[in-house]
Each structure stands twice: as structure tokens, then as C-alpha cells.
Amino acid sequence: MAVGQVRPGYELWRPNREKASSVTMKWLIVVLLLATAALAALITIGGWTVLKGGAGMGVVCGIYALLYLLFAYRVARWSRGVLPLTAALSMILAILCAVGAESWFERDKSGFTEPLLPSSLIGVLVIVLGLLQIIVIAAALYGFNQNWHVEEERPIGSGEDYGAGAAPGNGAPQPA
DSSP states (O other), rough: OOOOOOOEEEEEEEGGGGGGGHHHHHHHHHHHHHHHHHHHHHHHHTTTHHHSSTHHHHHHHHHHHHHHHHHHHHHHTTTHHHHHHHHHHHEEEEHHHHHHHHHHHGGGGGOOOOSOOOOOHHHHHHHHHHHHHHHHHHHHHHTTOOOTTOOOOTTTTTTSSSSTTTOTTSSSOOOO
């Protein structure tokens, strides 16, 4: 039988996606990714006049915002494959935040261009974004270990009566 095909009379069932802990973790990760995208977009828009020069960090920050929106969409559709990538990119973003946060607070001297938002506010947002990335890393790795990808075959129509805890005679295997 080919991969992805189900025997006649059976359906694919993903038992780990039905667990309350998996559903809760999925939505927690989606919220964390949306918060990251929103903070990255706010920092990008608020500091664009400063970020567009030099190494072009405004573009990098904007790309992060778009990527995290895409990741939130993929996780909402039970794609577990983006979670390790999310953790890796969050680690890089946390390092960038840790390195760059101090420079926002040093812009209160004369001769610096003032961005759209006050520099000290952007500095606080960068610190919050860096701390948020530590939470994203932990949540993404925990969600990855929940095995959302596991599939089992079960007889069609057996629904909730099949599997662990099912009463004998409902299509569940008999105890030995």
C-alpha cells in the first residue's frame, strides 16, 4: 500500500491533536508568534528612519514580522515542521535584541535623528521582544515534542469509542 493511502473501511486519526494540552499549546504558540510579528512590525515602523540606514536592519526586522505571520498560520493548521525553525530564528532574534537594545537608549544625545516613536520606547519594545523570544523558544520546542504528526488508522465510524479506555465490543481491541 502506498504512503498516505488508507485501507478501505479505515480513516486516518491523529490522536495527539485531540488532546487538550496539544490544542492549548498550539494556540499559545500562535498567540506568541502573532505577538512577535506585531512587536517586530511596531519596531520596524516606529524606527524606520533609523533602521533603514547602515546595514538595513529595517528590512531584516520587516522580514521577521512577515515570517512570524507565516509561521503562526502554519502552526494554526497543525504544521509541526515550522516549530524547530521558529525556535532557531527566535534564538537569532533574541541575540539581535540583546545586542541592539542598549543603542536605542543612547540616542538621547544631540546629533541623533529621532525616529517616529521615542527611542527609549523602541528600546523597551526591543527588550520585550528579546524576552518574548525566550518564551517562544520554550513553547515551540515543547509543542514539537507533542508529536502532532502521529497518525493511526481506525475503522470508519468508530469515533471516540476506539482507542485507550474504550469499552470492549465497540471496535476496540479486546484486553488480553
